[in-house]
Amino acid sequence: MSAAATSSTAKKIPFRSRKVRISSSEPPSTDTSKKPRLVLPILPRSLSAPGELDSALGHLRAVDPTIAHLINSHDPPAFDNSATPFLFLSRSILYQQLATKAAASIYARFLSLCGGEDSVLPEIVSALTPQQLREIGVSARKASYLHDLSSKYLSGVLTDPAIVAMDDESLLSLLTLVKGIGPWSVHMFLIFSLHRPDVLPVGDLGVRKGVQMLHGLKKVPEPSEMEELCEPWRPYRSAGAWYMWRLVESKGKHS
Incomplete structure (x- = not known):
């Protein structure tokens, strides 16, 4: 075959690059720092945890003197539910x-x-x-x-x-x-059930009436007003709500 023929044939054959595999003697990475991890929320201590209720009542007394007499005149709440x-x-x-x-x-x-x-x-x-x-x-x-x-x-x-x-x-x-x-x-x-410490049931009529009585308001506060009025109770608004129910009950007994 002539040089010219060889050159012509070469032009008709497509050139495909070869894939080169590079071997490595390094072992696979065992670094787990890049793997996604499940991040659980940091939950507050429940009111049934040892000493937590005492902390809640002490906080309420300190930030809201109007609720102190309720705490002194009622037995403390018992958060002892064991139901699933x-x-x-x-x-x-x-x-x-x-x-x-x-x-x-x-x-x-x-x-x-x-x-x-x-x-x-x-x-x-x-x-x-x-x-x-x-x-x-x-x-x-x-x-x-x-x-x-x-x-x-x-x-x-x-x-x-x-x-x-x-x-x-x-x-x-x-x-x-x-x-x-x-x-x-x-x-x-x-x-x-879960005894979470900072829950304010703004839609509960009993709690709203209790806040009305506590602050001497002319009408029952709206849910949006409840958030502002009860803000000082954080992070123990659950205990504050419990005493609002007791306040309404006590007024009903003496009315």
């Missing part, structure tokens, strides 16, 4: 908009239907039919609320350990996804 979050939330649904005596009767029948407090579990409640619940006095609407709560547990959207580890704002956003659970129910759950 699922049990507490189920009970909260059953007690909604009912007189205490009627709600307690329905709740007792509900516990019996489930097989006791230890058996109030998502899979047990989910299996209860609307008819079974109706027979113990639970309305169709509340039955749907209980089933929605159970469904969110069974699907993993909610779990007791995750709830206990979440901060207040996240819980408010998550729990209000459950049918029948609104901000007021979440506030009660935070105070009386």
Whole structure:
């Protein structure tokens, strides 16, 4: 083959670069500092923790002299609930908009239907039919609320350990996804189940009336006003709210 032919053939053959693999004798990196880590929120000490309630009452006395006489004239609150979050939330649904005596009767029948407090579990409640619940006095609407709560547990959207580890704002956003659970129910759950120290239930009429009485206001303060009036109580607004309920109760007894 002539040189000219060789040159012509070479022009027709495309040139493909070869990939060169570079071997390394270095072992793979074991540095885990770049791996994403789950950052858990730093939660405040609960009011049931040793010494925390004393700290709360001391703080309230110091920042709001008007509440000091309430603290001195009432036994301190007892934050000793031991119910699981699922049990507490189920009970909260059953007690909604009912007189205490009627709600307690329905709740007792509900516990019996489930097989006791230890058996109030998502899979047990989910299996209860609307008819079974109706027979113990639970309305169709509340039955749907209980089933929605159970469904969110069974699907993993909610779990007791995750709830206990979440901060207040996240819980408010998550729990209000459950049918029948609104901000007021979440506030009660935070105070009386998880014993969170700095919860102000601005939508609770009893707390609002208590603040009205405490400050001698002409009308019940609006939720937006509550935040300002109770700001000095931080970070123990839960204890302050508890004493507002006691104030309203004591005025009712003497009226």
